[in-house]
Amino acid sequence: MLLPILQIHSEDIPPYAVVCGDPFRAEKIAGKLTGARELAFSREYRTFVGEYEGVSLAVVSHGVGCPGAAVCFEELIRAGVTTLIRVGTAGSYTADVPAGSLVVSTAAIRTDGLTRQLVPDGFPAVADHEVTHALYSAATAMQGVVRKGMTVTVDAFFNGVEEIPHKKFKQAGALGAEMEIAALFVISSLRGARAGAIVAIDGFADQDLAAEYDPHTNVVSDAVEREIEAALKAMVTLAQQDTGTETNDIHS
Numbered sequence: 001m002l003l004p005i006l007q008i009h010s011e012d013i014p015p016y017a018v019v020c021g022d023p024f025r026a027e028k029i030a031g032k033l034t035g036a037r038e039l040a041f042s043r044e045y046r047t048f049v050g051e052y053e054g055v056s057l058a059v060v061s062h063g064v065g066c067p068g069a070a071v072c073f074e075e076l077i078r079a080g081v082t083t084l085i086r087v088g089t090a091g092s093y094t095a096d097v098p099a100g101s102l103v104v105s106t107a108a109i110r111t112d113g114l115t116r117q118l119v120p121d122g123f124p125a126v127a128d129h130e131v132t133h134a135l136y137s138a139a140t141a142m143q144g145v146v147r148k149g150m151t152v153t154v155d156a157f158f159n160g161v162e163e164i165p166h167k168k169f170k171q172a173g174a175l176g177a178e179m180e181i182a183a184l185f186v187i188s189s190l191r192g193a194r195a196g197a198i199v200a201i202d203g204f205a206d207q208d209l210a211a212e213y214d215p216h217t218n219v220v221s222d223a224v225e226r227e228i229e230a231a232l233k234a235m236v237t238l239a240q241q242d243t244g245t246e247t248n249d250i251h252s
């Protein structure tokens with residue numbers, strides 16, 4: 001079956017998919033795979049397949065924002081993907097989670113418009129427990145600050161005449177803000193897939209600190225490298241659990 005928007009054939013897609021916003025990050029992730037090949041680059045959706053430590057994976061970019069990303073998640077799940085890990089970036093809410101930190105999202109506060117069109121207000125946007133555990137274990141085995149907790153999914157990156165209520169979300173305990181995790185978690189729950197997300201902090205989402213936003217520093221690039229490695233290792237752990245071939249040492 002040809003997926004009409006991603007422009008890939010479902011038969012070419014393995015059950016494990018790493019997803020990210022930026023098509024060039026997808027290329028970077030694919031660079032870690034053996035036998036990587038690019039299947040399509042349609043709109044913002046760039047798809048690669050390859051192997052990591054013997055596990056066949058797809059790597060797909062989903063662009064910025066929930067509506068476009070939702071198309072990607074829906075088509076991947078229709079193609080037979082069972083496990084999705086988002087490798088993204090986010091703005092932090094607290095000084096103790098500075099640029100260069102990693103955050104594993106356990107749930108997303110849904111302030112986006114897309115999920116409101118799919119499910120009622122009380123529907124949770126939650127990560128799969130096994131995926132989250134595998135991600136957190138892989139990330140904490142590396143250097144650097146790693147936190148696990150709630151994130152916020154917003155639609156607006158810049159303020160308009162209304163202010164994005166980041167301070168309220170921070171008060172509620174969220175660690176930071178990004179733009180697609182709610183869609184990933186809700187769609188995966190609805191369609192019976194499992195999903196998790198890890199984000200590299202690239203600055204502060206808080207309005208008072210927004211002037212410092214620069215996602216292109218070395219400290220952010222290093223964190224993106226670490227989250228890619230964590231996501232790939234986590235996927236191997238999950239695939240091994242699925243086939244009953246897991247070892248206790250996932251980092252060997």
Ligand SMILES: O=P(O)(O)O[C@H]1O[C@H](CO)[C@@H](O)[C@H]1O
Nearest residue numbers: 020021022064088089178179
């Ligand atoms: O780095 P990615 O995965 O694109 O994630 C974050 O970066 C973009 C905003 O710059 C949004 O897509 C946001 O969710």
Ligand SMILES: O=c1cc[nH]c(=O)[nH]1
Nearest residue numbers: 089090091178179205
């Ligand atoms: O949505 C995003 C992504 C990265 N950094 C932010 O501040 N916001």
